[in-house]
Amino acid sequence: MKTLLTGGAGYIGSHTAVAMIEAGHDVVVVDNYYNSSPEAIRRVEEITGKKIALYEADAADAEVMRKILHDEKPDCIIHFAGLKAVGESVAKPVEYYRNNIDTTLTLLECMREEGVTNFVFSSSATVYGEDNVPPFTEEMPKGVCTNPYGWTKWMQEQILRDATVANDELSVVLLRYFNPVGAHESGKIGEDPQGIPNNLMPYISQVAVGRRDHLTVFGDDYDTPDGTCRRDYIHVMDLAEGHVKAAEYAVSHKGTEVFNLGTGNPYSVLDMVNAFSKACGHQVKYEIGPRRAGDVQDSWANADKAKAVLGWEAQRGIDEICRDAWNWQSHNPQGYDK
Ligand code: NAD
Numbered sequence: 042m043k044t045l046l047t048g049g050a051g052y053i054g055s056h057t058a059v060a061m062i063e064a065g066h067d068v069v070v071v072d073n074y075y076n077s078s079p080e081a082i083r084r085v086e087e088i089t090g091k092k093i094a095l096y097e098a099d100a101a102d103a104e105v106m107r108k109i110l111h112d113e114k115p116d117c118i119i120h121f122a123g124l125k126a127v128g129e130s131v132a133k134p135v136e137y138y139r140n141n142i143d144t145t146l147t148l149l150e151c152m153r154e155e156g157v158t159n160f161v162f163s164s165s166a167t168v169y170g171e172d173n174v175p176p177f178t179e180e181m182p183k184g185v186c187t188n189p190y191g192w193t194k195w196m197q198e199q200i201l202r203d204a205t206v207a208n209d210e211l212s213v214v215l216l217r218y219f220n221p222v223g224a225h226e227s228g229k230i231g232e233d234p235q236g237i238p239n240n241l242m243p244y245i246s247q248v249a250v251g252r253r254d255h256l257t258v259f260g261d262d263y264d265t266p267d268g269t270c271r272r273d274y275i276h277v278m279d280l281a282e283g284h285v286k287a288a289e290y291a292v293s294h295k296g297t298e299v300f301n302l303g304t305g306n307p308y309s310v311l312d313m314v315n316a317f318s319k320a321c322g323h324q325v326k327y328e329i330g331p332r333r334a335g336d337v338q339d340s341w342a343n344a345d346k347a348k349a350v351l352g353w354e355a356q357r358g359i360d361e362i363c364r365d366a367w368n369w370q371s372h373n374p375q376g377y378d379k
């Protein structure tokens with residue numbers, strides 16, 4: 042199978058490229074490097090020993106995407122490309138709606154013209170909103186999102202569903218990721234956020250490696266065993282392997298199907314600090330701060346459907362997550378290109 046990965050040079054895309062190639066599939070990558078570097082793909086090639094067809098292009102550019110689909114004739118598209126910073130989306134909603142929704146609309150139009158019928162989409166557990174109670178199941182109604190980023194995922198899911206209703210030939214798999222973390226076991230690829238990290242694990246990693254003084258834990262007065270929020274942290278290689286199964290499913294089915302990609306196991310902020318401290322061999326310094334606006338107390342998956350239908354379940358736990366995140370961070374203290 043030939044799979045085209047939009048946003049394939051990014052964090053999840055680059056790990057998925059490795060998993061796809063290791064499963065025997067061909068990979069084509071399209072990325073505009075808005076939040077990534079071609080160095081990530083060079084390293085994917087180093088890990089896999091395979092040359093990757095790489096296009097520097099905007100996935101919302103219909104003319105360019107039409108030509109790429111025409112020339113490459115992929116069996117399936119996995120659409121990672123998008124803007125993903127929750128706080129930034131509040132400040133720049135128009136840019137978020139424009140980029141995230143335009144890319145999906147453009148791809149759907151170009152797919153129709155070029156006869157590509159299989160599509161896997163990077164959605165997010167954020168679409169469950171604030172009112173559903175975890176563990177979240179795919180049957181729960183989507184909730185009210187707390188920020189424009191979340192709404193772009195919510196709306197893209199709806200657009201893709203509507204497109205499959207109108208076209209019997211179309212197959213769409215919506216993947217709702219929980220909290221992707223960790224890095225490839227080689228330490229050659231990993232998460233490389235620009236500026237101050239918004240997310241917990243890259244922040245902890247940068248404290249551990251000495252780039253930042255301490256982590257601020259956002260609130261310890263939640264109704265949880267240690268007072269900090271709980272999340273479903275999933276190793277990015279488990280997530281990547283879930284995409285292999287999802288793409289294989291997409292090419293052999295029609296219509297829309299939605300899957301949670303999570304472990305089903307919640308861990309608190311302090312659980313992650315402690316696991317990381319163990320992995321890196323010293324205590325990660327932290328202070329307790331106020332709650333962060335918009336945080337939900339608890340979020341974790343019911344991961345049964347992916348296991349039953351795709352035959353996929355996460356294999357790696359928080360010790361492997363922290364070991365691999367530390368391996369990446371300690372070998373690449375400033376990320377790619379530095
Ligand atoms: P990332 O920023 O590392 O990767 C996204 C990639 O898309 C980047 O390489 C970026 O340069 C590229 N891109 C953005 N707009 C583009 C465009 N118009 N044309 C071409 N390339 C473009 O992010 P990630 O963490 O790998 O996330 C991948 C996808 O998964 C995103 O859609 C994100 O919203 C979604 N997601 C991520 C998380 C998470 O916590 N990382 C959770 C749920 C969902």
Ligand code: WQD
Pocket residue numbers: 125127164165166167219220221239240241242244256257258259260269270271272310333336
């Ligand atoms: C995890 C926990 C924080 C940083 C976000 C998006 C979601 C999805 C994944 C894309 C929370 C706490 C964090 C820090 C902390 N992305 N924390 N100190 O908020 O669960 O999800 O990323 O789809 O849509 O909302 O992830 O890693 O930011 O936070 O205490 O410096 O860590 O309060 O409890 P979150 P996160």
